[in-house]
Amino acid sequence: MGTLNELLLVFPDPAPPLLAQTLDLSGVRWKSVGNAAIAMQYEPVDGWTGAVVCADDDPEGAFTLCRTLRKGDSRVESILLLITGAQLHDLEDREDLFDDFCLTPFHPKELEARLRHLMFRAGRAGSPEVASYGELVLNFETYQAAVSGKPLDLTYMEYELLKFFVTHPGKVFTREQLLSRVWGYEYYGGARTVDVHVRRLRAKLGEENANLIQTVRSVGYRFGQSRWPGATPPRDFR
Amino acid sequence: MERQNEYVLRTVEERGVRFVRLWFTDVLGFLKSVEITPAELQVALEEGMTFDGSTIEGYSRIQESDMLARPDPNTFELLPTDHPETAVARMFCDISTFSGEPFEGDPRHVLKRNLERAREKGFTFFVGPEMEFFYFGSGVTVEPLDTAGYFDLTAHDLGSELRKQTVLRLEAMGIPVEYSFHENGPSQHEIDLRYTDALEMADNVMTFRLITKEVAADNGVYATFMPKPITGAFGSGMHTHVSLFEGDVNAFHDPGDEYGMSKVAKHFIAGLLVHASEICAITNQWVNSYKRLIPGYEAPVYKCWARNNRSALVRVPLSKTGKNESSRIEFRAPDPACNPYLAFSLILAAGLKGIEEGYQLPAEATDNIYALTDEERTAEGIGSLPGSLRDALDAMEHSALVAEALGSHVFENFLVNKRREWADYKADVTPFEIARYLGTL
Numbered sequence: 001m002g003t004l005n006e007l008l009l010v011f012p013d014p015a016p017p018l019l020a021q022t023l024d025l026s027g028v029r030w031k032s033v034g035n036a037a038i039a040m041q042y043e044p045v046d047g048w049t050g051a052v053v054c055a056d057d058d059p060e061g062a063f064t065l066c067r068t069l070r071k072g073d074s075r076v077e078s079i080l081l082l083i084t085g086a087q088l089h090d091l092e093d094r095e096d097l098f099d100d101f102c103l104t105p106f107h108p109k110e111l112e113a114r115l116r117h118l119m120f121r122a123g124r125a126g127s128p129e130v131a132s133y134g135e136l137v138l139n140f141e142t143y144q145a146a147v148s149g150k151p152l153d154l155t156y157m158e159y160e161l162l163k164f165f166v167t168h169p170g171k172v173f174t175r176e177q178l179l180s181r182v183w184g185y186e187y188y189g190g191a192r193t194v195d196v197h198v199r200r201l202r203a204k205l206g207e208e209n210a211n212l213i214q215t216v217r218s219v220g221y222r223f224g225q226s227r228w229p230g231a232t233p234p235r236d237f238r
Numbered sequence: 239m240e241r242q243n244e245y246v247l248r249t250v251e252e253r254g255v256r257f258v259r260l261w262f263t264d265v266l267g268f269l270k271s272v273e274i275t276p277a278e279l280q281v282a283l284e285e286g287m288t289f290d291g292s293t294i295e296g297y298s299r300i301q302e303s304d305m306l307a308r309p310d311p312n313t314f315e316l317l318p319t320d321h322p323e324t325a326v327a328r329m330f331c332d333i334s335t336f337s338g339e340p341f342e343g344d345p346r347h348v349l350k351r352n353l354e355r356a357r358e359k360g361f362t363f364f365v366g367p368e369m370e371f372f373y374f375g376s377g378v379t380v381e382p383l384d385t386a387g388y389f390d391l392t393a394h395d396l397g398s399e400l401r402k403q404t405v406l407r408l409e410a411m412g413i414p415v416e417y418s419f420h421e422n423g424p425s426q427h428e429i430d431l432r433y434t435d436a437l438e439m440a441d442n443v444m445t446f447r448l449i450t451k452e453v454a455a456d457n458g459v460y461a462t463f464m465p466k467p468i469t470g471a472f473g474s475g476m477h478t479h480v481s482l483f484e485g486d487v488n489a490f491h492d493p494g495d496e497y498g499m500s501k502v503a504k505h506f507i508a509g510l511l512v513h514a515s516e517i518c519a520i521t522n523q524w525v526n527s528y529k530r531l532i533p534g535y536e537a538p539v540y541k542c543w544a545r546n547n548r549s550a551l552v553r554v555p556l557s558k559t560g561k562n563e564s565s566r567i568e569f570r571a572p573d574p575a576c577n578p579y580l581a582f583s584l585i586l587a588a589g590l591k592g593i594e595e596g597y598q599l600p601a602e603a604t605d606n607i608y609a610l611t612d613e614e615r616t617a618e619g620i621g622s623l624p625g626s627l628r629d630a631l632d633a634m635e636h637s638a639l640v641a642e643a644l645g646s647h648v649f650e651n652f653l654v655n656k657r658r659e660w661a662d663y664k665a666d667v668t669p670f671e672i673a674r675y676l677g678t679l
Binding site: 142143144151153154155156157158159175176191192193196199200202203204 | 241249315318410411412413414483
């Protein structure tokens with residue numbers, strides 16, 4: 001189910017034995033962490049593929065971690081929460097902290113199915129060659145991008161920049177970060193080039209979608225909705 | 239490069255592209271295109287396409303007429319079309335010899351070489367041109383849309399509609415537009431391109447001219463970048479806004495200076511003023527260019543700078559407070575019929591020379607320079623731009639700066655070509671002479 005650069009975050013540490021066994025059998029690479037600080041420390045370069053957070057023993061610790069994973073810099077897009085039936089009322093007003101939940105004791109097949117579904121929706125495991133945000137879809141295999149089914153005519157660098165944005169939504173990047181992550185070391189000019197390409201991308205995305213790439217004053221750029229409190233949650237994220 | 243090539247090949251396949259146009263530019267700035275099919279694309283990307291260079295103006299060299307056009311995959315772009323089933327894409331090419339050396343007669347290479355020199359000094363060169371042009375009924379006679387034959391359309395304003403279509407097509411091709419509006423002359427329009435680095439902008443100017451002409455042709459009219467098509471009306475310029483960046487810092491900006499200008503900016507302007515006459519044959523390369531550079535039409539004539547004087551050769555636009563990145567200078571001589579690769583090369587070379595040599599910037603021209611007498615101007619040390627193509631060629635011929643920046647191949651070919659143009663013009667008996675002399679002499 002997983003590929004080499006995918007790593008699932010699991011809470012708590014150590015992981016409950018049945019959970020560990022189920023994940024191992026499904027072929028997922030995972031790492032158990034005890035708190036947000038450790039999660040940050042072990043975060044892979046491309047971010048966590050997702051998280052399975054078990055709230056059985058330490059509900060406070062579990063929800064705190066979920067909150068951090070939602071709002072910190074190392075945002076995790078797919079969080080599967082494991083809780084007991086007696087804890088169901090704890091979910092009230094915490095709907096934003098998880099993407100799906102599964103009652104414990106869980107059936108291994110159910111957990112696996114829910115996880116696979118979650119990964120599919122995040123565009124990582126089910127169809128790893130595609131990423132989307134709202135009406136925007138990128139196909140990594142064919143290098144094609146489309147908005148509402150209408151293909152975008154992009155140059156290579158525009159495509160690479162858009163790909164980076166779509167795979168890192170909601171996070172603010174400085175021009176320097178974008179330069180080094182998207183252009184790499186071959187690039188010799190100043191960060192002004194990022195502005196130029198962002199302007200070109202906005203032009204090609206069209207008026208209705210130009211605001212997908214937002215300028216964050218005196219910092220850099222953010223693709224899509226902010227992950228900060230007070231901002232509208234990324235409802236249309238698939 | 240491999241991933242870029244793969245991107246191009248894959249996109250051609252996915253989008254059903256039928257033809258790929260390989261674009262390059264001759265020494266005069268005319269766009270040349272070789273069209274290939276997708277089947278030939280991979281070889282073209284890996285090895286380049288062979289073509290006969292002796293047919294291209296300024297390329298000719300009998301001993302090595304076969305050359306290679308090597309597409310730059312970073313410039314791969316689909317051309318806007320109403321017929322997606324026959325999609326056409328384009329790529330700009332670098333020209334090389336068979337031994338793999340960059341061809342020194344290739345204007346794109348000339349600009350790359352000059353940008354490399356700036357880069358060695360830590361500078362990136364940004365350019366934003368204002369493109370002016372006219373719409374006429376045809377390319378045969380001067381027939382503005384808003385005065386001749388199209389009166390019924392003025393309420394609707396066909397020209398503005400065309401300009402709107404042009405802007406949309408430019409944006410679709412990733413050429414962002416800053417402003418566009420109806421200019422002073424009848425049927426004259428202006429589209430200002432948002433700054434980019436100079437190489438991309440030179441490519442953009444080439445694309446811009448084609449798209450503007452195509453949109454006009456699609457609507458049964460003609461767009462021209464001729465510098466001065468109508469006697470007694472404003473000409474078309476290509477005021478060129480330039481700035482140098484050192485990394486992320488605008489090297490032209492100094493908040494502590496009374497003009498907001500850094501030393502680098504002042505030396506750069508001084509360089510432009512000192513060398514303006516030498517580079518003029520390139521920034522204004524046609525006999526007709528010099529009919530624009532006369533007093534009375536906001537075109538520059540005298541070599542001076544100012545902040546708010548639109549007849550100055552170099553204008554320093556007021557930079558918005560706190561926006562140091564917008565600090566720039568505006569060089570007002572070039573016209574839109576220039577070769578942008580060569581023009582940007584020489585603007586940069588003249589400015590860099592000013593920085594290298596620490597040229598001192600003369601005082602700002604505050605008076606109306608046109609109102610001064612020749613003697614007063616001389617006393618203030620304000621010279622004029624060449625009055626004709628011939629004067630400009632004379633100034634260029636003796637310029638070590640231009641010879642070095644262009645390279646000997648382009649330098650010599652250009653001079654030969656333009657001396658011929660001047661000789662043809664000189665031998666021509668003009669309508670002016672017939673009208674003025676035939677009946678009286």
